Amino acid sequence: MKVIETIAEMRKARKKLGEPVGFVPTMGYLHEGHIALVKRAREENGSVVVSIFVNPTQFGPKEDFKSYPRDTGRDLAMLKPLTDIVFMPSDTEMYPVYYDTWVTPGEIATRLEGAVRPGHFRGVDTVVAKLFNIVQPDKAYFGQKDAQQLAIIRRMVDDLNMPLAVIACPTVREADGLAMSSRNVYLNREQRKAATVLYKALTLAKEMWEQGEQEAGTIRRRMTALIEGEPLGAIDYISVADPETLKEVHHIKPPALVSLAVKFGKTRLIDNVVLE
Amino acid sequence: MKVIETIAEMRKARKKLGEPVGFVPTMGYLHEGHIALVKRAREENGSVVVSIFVNPTQFGPKEDFKSYPRDTGRDLAMLKPLTDIVFMPSDTEMYPVYYDTWVTPGEIATRLEGAVRPGHFRGVDTVVAKLFNIVQPDKAYFGQKDAQQLAIIRRMVDDLNMPLAVIACPTVREADGLAMSSRNVYLNREQRKAATVLYKALTLAKEMWEQGEQEAGTIRRRMTALIEGEPLGAIDYISVADPETLKEVHHIKPPALVSLAVKFGKTRLIDNVVLE
Numbered sequence: 001m002k003v004i005e006t007i008a009e010m011r012k013a014r015k016k017l018g019e020p021v022g023f024v025p026t027m028g029y030l031h032e033g034h035i036a037l038v039k040r041a042r043e044e045n046g047s048v049v050v051s052i053f054v055n056p057t058q059f060g061p062k063e064d065f066k067s068y069p070r071d072t073g074r075d076l077a078m079l080k081p082l083t084d085i086v087f088m089p090s091d092t093e094m095y096p097v098y099y100d101t102w103v104t105p106g107e108i109a110t111r112l113e114g115a116v117r118p119g120h121f122r123g124v125d126t127v128v129a130k131l132f133n134i135v136q137p138d139k140a141y142f143g144q145k146d147a148q149q150l151a152i153i154r155r156m157v158d159d160l161n162m163p164l165a166v167i168a169c170p171t172v173r174e175a176d177g178l179a180m181s182s183r184n185v186y187l188n189r190e191q192r193k194a195a196t197v198l199y200k201a202l203t204l205a206k207e208m209w210e211q212g213e214q215e216a217g218t219i220r221r222r223m224t225a226l227i228e229g230e231p232l233g234a235i236d237y238i239s240v241a242d243p244e245t246l247k248e249v250h251h252i253k254p255p256a257l258v259s260l261a262v263k264f265g266k267t268r269l270i271d272n273v274v275l276e
Numbered sequence: 277m278k279v280i281e282t283i284a285e286m287r288k289a290r291k292k293l294g295e296p297v298g299f300v301p302t303m304g305y306l307h308e309g310h311i312a313l314v315k316r317a318r319e320e321n322g323s324v325v326v327s328i329f330v331n332p333t334q335f336g337p338k339e340d341f342k343s344y345p346r347d348t349g350r351d352l353a354m355l356k357p358l359t360d361i362v363f364m365p366s367d368t369e370m371y372p373v374y375y376d377t378w379v380t381p382g383e384i385a386t387r388l389e390g391a392v393r394p395g396h397f398r399g400v401d402t403v404v405a406k407l408f409n410i411v412q413p414d415k416a417y418f419g420q421k422d423a424q425q426l427a428i429i430r431r432m433v434d435d436l437n438m439p440l441a442v443i444a445c446p447t448v449r450e451a452d453g454l455a456m457s458s459r460n461v462y463l464n465r466e467q468r469k470a471a472t473v474l475y476k477a478l479t480l481a482k483e484m485w486e487q488g489e490q491e492a493g494t495i496r497r498r499m500t501a502l503i504e505g506e507p508l509g510a511i512d513y514i515s516v517a518d519p520e521t522l523k524e525v526h527h528i529k530p531p532a533l534v535s536l537a538v539k540f541g542k543t544r545l546i547d548n549v550v551l552e
Contacts, residue, residue: 007437098521100383101401101435106376125377126436133437159377160402161283161409245374 001079003086007134010087014136017084018046023137025128028052029069030078033172033180037141038082040169049135050079051087053094058123069185087135094130103129103160105152111246112239112259113148113270124149125156132157137164145171145179147257147272148246155244171271173199179271191264194232198262201226201238202273205258209275214252216240227262236261236268243274277355279362283410286363290412293360294322299413301404304328305345306354309448309456313417314358316445325411326355327363329370334399345461363411370406379405379436381428387522388515388535389424389546400425401432408433413440421447421455423533423548424522431520447547449475455547467540470508474538477502477514478549481534485551490528492516503538512537512544519550 004010014021022041026034041048052075059065072088079086102122108114109121132140142150154166172180177199178192187195201223208219220238227235241248243257252275259272280286290297298317302310317324328351335341348364355362378398384390385397408416418426430442448456453475454468463471477499484495496514503511517524519533528551535548 011439099435100381101432102380102382103436104378104380106378108376130435130437133439136439156377159375159406160379161406163287163409163412 001076001083001086003076003088005088005090006093007089010085010089010134013085014049014134017049020045020138021136022048023131023135023140024048024050025131025140025142026050026052027054027068027182028075029071029182029185030075031172031180031182033143033145035078035082036172037143037169038079040167041139041141042082044167045139047084048082049085049087049137050083051089051131051135053087053089053127053131055094055123055127056091057095057126058120060117060119063117064183064186069182087131094127102126103156105155108148108152108155108246111148111241111248112237113261116236116261121149121152125152128153129156129160129162132162132164139165139167141167141169143171144168144274145181145271147243147259147274151244151246177203179269181269183267183269186267187264191232191267194230195262195264195269197227197230197233198260198269198271201260202258202271205240206273206275209252216248216250216252216256219252219258223258223260227260232264234263236263277352277359277362279352279364281364281366282369283365286361286365286410289361290325293325296321296414297412298324299407299411299416300324300326301407301416301418302326302328303330303344303458304351305347305458305461306351307448307456307458307460309419309421311354311358312448313419313445314355316443317415317417318358320443321415323360324358325361325363325413326359327365327407327411329363329365329403329407331370331399331403332367333371333402334396336393336395339393340459340462345458363407370403378402379432381431384424384428384431384522387424387517387524388513389537392512392537397425397428401428404429405432405436405438408438408440415441415443417443417445419447420444420550421457421547423519423535423550427520427522453479455545457545459543459545462543463540467508467543470506471538471540471545473503473506473509474536474545474547477536478534478547481516482549482551485528485532492524492526492528492532495528495534499534499536503536508540510539512539 022045024037054068103125104122176196205219223238238260241257256275261270298321300313330344379401380398452472481495499514514536517533532551537546
């Protein structure tokens with residue numbers, strides 16, 4: 001496994017990689033969710049590139065860019081058996097002082113996470129476009145956990161005619177159902193326990209749907225009541241939406257994306273399930 | 277020479293082209309300026325792709341998208357001896373109804389043309405990014421005549437790490453100095469004659485610089501006086517700026533870009549010269 005820090009060296013190394021090239025962009029502090037993406041990339045490609053880059057442009061001024069958890073030594077050890085190249089550029093390598101071009105998603109980025117985190121998805125699209133141009137993968141792997149991010153990246157790849165396939169992988173969960181996330185480390189013991197309410201609410205939604213409930217409002221109300229029973233959690237949103245456009249739906253026609261954001265203290269967790 | 281109208285077919289044909297691939301994006305209604313770009317691409321590459329696409333997203337709502345001159349038969353005849361593939365997509369092939377991702381230049385696009393044509397360079401960056409992803413050229417050729425467009429595309433290619441070289445080619449002029457432009461066809465006989473004032477003013481700037489004048493303000497005043505002597509022309513701007521950032525300069529340190537926009541009736545002409 002090669003660790004590369006400059007764009008020029010990454011381009012050079014790219015030319016020698018076995019085809020096809022699978023790519024997993026990450027912000028590091030890896031967990032089993034990331035590793036599942038890397039394993040899938042390993043199975044489906046001749047070589048695998050993983051990037052580790054905590055992208056400053058997707059954090060708001062009051063968000064956790066500086067405190068975002070980092071542990072490169074551990075990340076590299078986890079990747080070693082599965083990865084050909086780890087691309088780990090510095091902030092200034094990616095964004096020189098004169099940097100000033102942005103890839104901007106449209107209406108889809110105004111909803112859900114985008115409504116709460118203005119500019120977030122501009123940062124995501126921009127860094128992913130850059131990484132795609134540097135790594136030039138044939139296939140790129142993203143987790144279903146960040147459902148809006150996935151939809152926006154699919155939209156970007158399709159709109160800008162990027163020559164690669166986007167592959168979505170299922171959310172990996174802890175034994176009690178909590179979706180794996182680098183931010184789970186922020187939770188104290190009580191919050192960690194309370195956070196299982198996200199998956200409980202999503203499971204409730206799925207069960208209601210499977211038992212014939214088709215009204216989004218009814219499902220949302222029952223989910224709201226369930227989460228409000230957990231005093232440590234504060235609901236940011238509960239959404240039932242089209243998985244491609246993220247537009248809210250009233251009467252559910254599958255597939256529909258049920259997603260939610262709940263705060264525990266300062267830590268905001270998101271999760272989702274797709275009704276098929 | 278193959279004429280291709282779909283993205284899927286263009287991608288397929290791209291794989292069979294001799295390397296390196298040179299690319300000249302155009303809006304058609306070709307003149308000797310375009311042909312100089314294609315000839316240069318021919319000399320420097322194993323194969324040449326030219327696109328003809330009047331890009332709707334770079335025209336403002338009150339601009340000349342519908343009336344922009346078109347003559348595909350003539351364009352194809354001019355390209356035939358020099359070109360391997362002409363890529364000529366429809367509007368809906370490039371922008372399906374759900375289209376909603378934009379490549380947006382920053383501060384550099386707020387000046388000069390960008391100040392007068394809001395959204396113009398967002399349309400330019402977006403369509404050029406799309407065409408680059410579809411054609412995947414090694415080298416792309418642009419005319420120095422559209423100096424701000426050139427600077428913005430260079431900025432985009434550099435910022436987004438696009439894997440290709442941008443090559444600028446000198447402005448091609450009519451015998452009397454008027455820069456070739458598809459929009460020159462809009463001028464009536466009197467306006468056409470009056471339009472030579474642009475090049476006269478730029479030549480004056482160059483002569484003043486060569487004779488030791490270093491103050492942008494002095495040069496601009498003399499150019500203004502010269503153009504105001506032409507009653508058919510109305511000055512939009514006269515600028516002396518850094519060729520990379522387009523920021524106005526006061527005391528000239530070469531290289532400096534002297535550029536101007538002048539209206540003749542409804543027709544707006546631009547031109548420039550670089551002081552070395």
